Every structure is written in C-alpha cells, then in structure tokens.
Amino acid sequence: MVLKDIFQSDLVREIEESGNLKHFKAGETIVNMDSYIKNIPVVLSGSIKVIRTEEDGREILLYYLTPGESCIVSILSGMKNETSKIKAVVEEDADIMLIPADKAKEWVKKYPDWTEFIFDLYQKRFEELLDVVNSVAFQKIDTRLLHLIKQKVLLYKSKEISVTHQQLADELGITREATSRVLKQMEKEHLLILSRNKIELL
Numbered sequence: 001m002v003l004k005d006i007f008q009s010d011l012v013r014e015i016e017e018s019g020n021l022k023h024f025k026a027g028e029t030i031v032n033m034d035s036y037i038k039n040i041p042v043v044l045s046g047s048i049k050v051i052r053t054e055e056d057g058r059e060i061l062l063y064y065l066t067p068g069e070s071c072i073v074s075i076l077s078g079m080k081n082e083t084s085k086i087k088a089v090v091e092e093d094a095d096i097m098l099i100p101a102d103k104a105k106e107w108v109k110k111y112p113d114w115t116e117f118i119f120d121l122y123q124k125r126f127e128e129l130l131d132v133v134n135s136v137a138f139q140k141i142d143t144r145l146l147h148l149i150k151q152k153v154l155l156y157k158s159k160e161i162s163v164t165h166q167q168l169a170d171e172l173g174i175t176r177e178a179t180s181r182v183l184k185q186m187e188k189e190h191l192l193i194l195s196r197n198k199i200e201l202l
Contacts, residue, residue: 030090036081075104
C-alpha cells in the first residue's frame with residue numbers, strides 16, 4: 001500500500017515531508033489508553049488491533065486497521081488534544097506513517113480528500129462498533145469466537161493462524177476456560193482443527 005493509492009499528489013507530498021515512516025514488530029503498542037495522541041498512524045503494511053481496556057484489566061477487540069487505514073479515535077483525540085480512549089497494538093509486523101496531530105487538523109481545511117478519508121473511516125468504524133455491541137449483547141460465545149477467527153483468517157490470508165486461547169479470550173473479553181471449552185466443541189463439530197498455539201479453520 002502506498003500513499004498515492006489513497007490521496008492526491010499534493011497531500012502525499014505533505015505527508016511524506018511531515019510524517020515519520022516507522023516499522024513496528026507484532027506485539028508492540030503504538031497507542032496507550034489515557035495517553036495524548038501526538039502522532040496519528042496510517043497503516044501502509046501489516047495490521048493493528050484496536051482495543052478498549054477496562055479498569056479491571058479486561059479487554060475487548062473493537063476493530064482491526066489494515067493497509068490504507070487509520071484509527072478514527074486517534075485522529076479525533078489528536079486533533080482535539082484529548083487523551084486516547086483506546087489501545088492500539090501491532091497485530092502483524094507493520095510499516096506505519098506517523099502524522100503529526102496538528103498537521104492532521106490543518107489538512108481538514110486544506111485537502112478535501114483528507115476530510116473524505118476521515119469521514120469514510122468514521123462510517124466504517126461506527127458500523128464495526130455496532131457489530132461489537134450487537135455481538136456482546138446478543139450473540140453466543142461460539143458465534144463471537146468463530147467470527148473472530150474468520151476475521152483473523154482474512155487478515156493473515158491463511159486458514160491456519162497462530163493464536164493462543166488466551167489471546168482470543170482477551171480480545172473477546174471472556175475467560176480462557178470458556179474459550180477453550182467452546183473451541184474444543186467447535187473442533188468436535190469439524191469447524192476447525194486445534195494444535196499448539198495454532199488454529200486451522202475448515
């Protein structure tokens with residue numbers, strides 16, 4: 001993914017001049033809860049998972065960021081100089097363009113395609129958050145778990161994914177024991193195959 005695939009040439013030039021391209025390894029945290037957003041991430045390769053963490057330590061996955069996307073919560077917090085309400089962790093090794101928050105705010109008035117990019121992100125993330133609310137409120141654990149595994153299969157472009165039961169439990173905000181129990185039942189139903197730290201979707 002290159003910036004010219006998303007933005008017009010004038011904006012691409014400004015992003016390259018003002019931004020800072022960095023490589024992050026899987027597992028690195030790039031945005032922490034309650035921290036001020038000084039730089040807004042635009043994913044060029046790899047992926048990021050955006051998480052909400054509660055005071056008791058429980059987490060729930062909100063959505064993934066893939067190439068060509070940014071975090072709307074980070075954009076809004078950065079432009080308003082407010083602390084982050086989310087945590088962003090690199091899912092796959094990623095190349096990320098870090099854009100100064102003050103530039104992001106300036107470009108809203110200067111570049112229509114940047115404004116359109118923000119509105120498109122807002123709409124997409126709002127729909128995804130509605131899915132999360134619907135999932136937590138109305139769906140059973142097995143449905144939520146299968147949906148998450150399918151998301152990861154699409155993300156990694158492989159039917160076999162490397163993930164622990166604890167990681168899945170954390171992302172869904174449920175216990176590891178419940179996760180393992182449901183996964184074993186799904187294996188009995190021939191929906192997937194379990195092996196050490198790996199799951200293959202059938």
